[in-house]
Amino acid sequence: MTHPSLPDAFSDLQPFVERWCLVGQPSRYDQMRKAAITDLRLFYDAMLPRVDAIVEHLNSFPLDSLPPPEQALFDLALTFAEVAHPIDFKWKTAELDGVFPFERMNFMSASLLW
Amino acid sequence: MDNTGSPKTHFSGSVANLTAKISVEDKLSQEYYDAVIEKVFKPSWYVLGNLNDIPTPGRFFVYDVPTFNMSVLVVRTEQGVNAFHNVCRHRGKKVVQTKCGWAQGNAGVFTCWFHGWAYGKDGALLNVPDEMAFRDFDKSKYGLVPIKVEVWSGLILAYFGDGEPQPLKEWLGELYEGFEDYYTRMERIATFSADVKSNWNWAMDSFSEGYHTVFLHRNTQPELTGKKNPMRHAPIIDLYGHTVRTSGVANPDYVGPPAERALYKHGRKLSPAVETDYSELPPGVNRTRYTPWFFDVVWLFPNFAILNGPHWVSTLMIWPIDKDHSRVITDHYARKARHAGDRLAQAYMRGLLVSVTREDLSAMEDVQYGLSSGALKHIHVSQQEIVLQKRYAFLEEMIKP
Numbered sequence: 202m203t204h205p206s207l208p209d210a211f212s213d214l215q216p217f218v219e220r221w222c223l224v225g226q227p228s229r230y231d232q233m234r235k236a237a238i239t240d241l242r243l244f245y246d247a248m249l250p251r252v253d254a255i256v257e258h259l260n261s262f263p264l265d266s267l268p269p270p271e272q273a274l275f276d277l278a279l280t281f282a283e284v285a286h287p288i289d290f291k292w293k294t295a296e297l298d299g300v301f302p303f304e305r306m307n308f309m310s311a312s313l314l315w
Numbered sequence: 316m317d318n319t320g321s322p323k324t325h326f327s328g329s330v331a332n333l334t335a336k337i338s339v340e341d342k343l344s345q346e347y348y349d350a351v352i353e354k355v356f357k358p359s360w361y362v363l364g365n366l367n368d369i370p371t372p373g374r375f376f377v378y379d380v381p382t383f384n385m386s387v388l389v390v391r392t393e394q395g396v397n398a399f400h401n402v403c404r405h406r407g408k409k410v411v412q413t414k415c416g417w418a419q420g421n422a423g424v425f426t427c428w429f430h431g432w433a434y435g436k437d438g439a440l441l442n443v444p445d446e447m448a449f450r451d452f453d454k455s456k457y458g459l460v461p462i463k464v465e466v467w468s469g470l471i472l473a474y475f476g477d478g479e480p481q482p483l484k485e486w487l488g489e490l491y492e493g494f495e496d497y498y499t500r501m502e503r504i505a506t507f508s509a510d511v512k513s514n515w516n517w518a519m520d521s522f523s524e525g526y527h528t529v530f531l532h533r534n535t536q537p538e539l540t541g542k543k544n545p546m547r548h549a550p551i552i553d554l555y556g557h558t559v560r561t562s563g564v565a566n567p568d569y570v571g572p573p574a575e576r577a578l579y580k581h582g583r584k585l586s587p588a589v590e591t592d593y594s595e596l597p598p599g600v601n602r603t604r605y606t607p608w609f610f611d612v613v614w615l616f617p618n619f620a621i622l623n624g625p626h627w628v629s630t631l632m633i634w635p636i637d638k639d640h641s642r643v644i645t646d647h648y649a650r651k652a653r654h655a656g657d658r659l660a661q662a663y664m665r666g667l668l669v670s671v672t673r674e675d676l677s678a679m680e681d682v683q684y685g686l687s688s689g690a691l692k693h694i695h696v697s698q699q700e701i702v703l704q705k706r707y708a709f710l711e712e713m714i715k716p
Contacts, residue, residue, distance in 0.1 A: 226505060226507070226665060226666070226669070229666065230666065230669050233666075245574065249573060249574055249577060252574075252577040252578060252581070252659075253577070253581070255655075256581040256655060256656045256659065259654075259655035259656075260581075260654045260655050260656055262655075264652060264653075264654055264655060264658060275655060275658075278655075278659055279658070279659060279662045281574070282574070282578050282659045282660075282662035282663040282666060283662045283663070283665065283666030284666060285574035285575075285578075285663065285666070286535070286572075286574070286575075286663075286666060286667045286670060287670075288574070289572030289573060289574045289575060290534060290535065290537060290572060292534065297534055297535075297670070297673075297674075299677060300670070300673035300674055300676075300677050301509065301511075301672075301673040301674075301675075301676035301677040301680070303673070305509050305510070306507055306508070306509050306669070306673070306676075307415035307416075307507060307508045307509065308415075308505075308506070308507050309414075309415055309416075309417040309419075309506045309507070309508070310368075310376075310417065310419060310503055310505075310506040310646075311502075311503045311504050311505055311506060312505045312506055312507055312665070315658070
């Protein structure tokens with residue numbers, strides 16, 4: 202399977218596309234909680250310094266009709282936004298102990314649209 | 316100040332019949348459950364969504380309500396909003412299939428794919444295949460069965476009881492005014508739900524105080540507590556009849572972790588960041604313009620809470636399934652995204668809230684386990700948990716013979 206190409210200026214983030222260019226809340230969260238915290242931190246550390254440039258680039262396009270490379274960059278950045286909090290809060294694992302099983306949660310509506 | 320160093324709360328409204336000791340055994344009995352469903356749940360209005368969920372004629376959502384074993388089709392029309400039982404008038408199948416109790420889409424005609432009966436946005440039965448095979452059949456009398464629905468401040472409310480409901484204006488009381496142009500600016504950014512093994516009361520209790528956030532959410536909301544208010548005492552609690560409004564306190568020194576800061580810099584400050592510009596708040600939200608303010612909570616008893624934030628709204632709906640099981644539905648809204656930066660801020664908020672909610676859901680199942688053991692005859696709650704006290708007093712008042 203081929204993965205979408207990012208805009209040229211963001212080609213350094215291309216290695217993260219295969220794993221983290223995801224659409225919809227459940228797939229992003231599921232990928233997060235199953236990740237080793239070291240892998241999650243690699244993605245976080247690569248994305249965080251690029252947020253300003255990513256937003257500046259994407260904001261020059263209409264939100265709902267991005268060209269394919271920009272859409273891929275957006276999906277990658279949206280995944281980063283949804284999975285960043287374990288690193289933000291310095292968790293030791295991406296999945297906390299003792300919380301409600303993810304498998305028992307249902308996602309609907311906007312959670313599935315983007 | 317009390318001995319925790321937290322400031323005192325300003326309570327307004329009626330505290331009659333409130334008790335800090337809440338009996339347990341009765342809440343877990345079938346008799347109590349049946350009485351509450353009959354006398355409290357049936358004659359109530361329920362927020363099912365926001366008009367922005369269905370912005371144009373033909374847009375619809377279907378919302379299954381396990382408490383009443385109902386499936387509700389809510390559809391936008393040229394005139395406003397209609398709601399119907401999502402039940403085909405032929406053999407009773409759901410017209411629109413739901414998944415996890417939900418469906419949404421855009422349709423001019425709703426076709427039941429059991430035998431092809433089709434209905435319009437106004438519920439009228441438009442087409443019956445092989446109609447001539449039905450004897451003494453008047454198609455005009457077989458429209459979808461309507462459900463009472465009204466729009467208030469951009470929110471869609473439905474009534475499932477028999478007979479005439481209390482007028483919505485009267486039912487909302489003090490909360491009816493003050494939310495103009497607030498919910499109408501919001502778009503839905505997430506919905507997640509779970510069926511939990513917990514009595515609906517314990518589930519509501521979880522979402523009725525800020526006390527737990529300091530401890531249960533220590534890993535997911537670690538910076539909420541300010542030095543001057545370590546127990547996050549609510550500055551203002553307005554106790555009305557069957558509704559309560561509180562203003563919640565923010566940590567004035569809140570900075571936020573790196574990714575949140577980076578993302579909220581480009582979009583609006585969403586939960587849990589602190590917004591200090593109140594210029595776009597309606598009068599009904601943070602009504603005293605208290606500082607440092609985090610968000611308000613409005614409870615519509617018996618089973619609904621709305622968290623009214625500066626640029627975001629979260630709602631918590633608890634539907635009893637039976638006396639030991641509940642469905643928790645959380646909807647999250649934010650001011651409409653203007654650009655990618657706003658959408659990225661929305662994504663940060665909704666990702667974090669999954670983790671926060673998983674902590675709440677786990678705790679309410681543990682409470683069910685603990686309380687159903689019979690170990691405790693009563694629970695003893697604090698003044699900061701007065702919303703629990705108010706709800707239990709309201710239920711008591713409603714079900715007394």
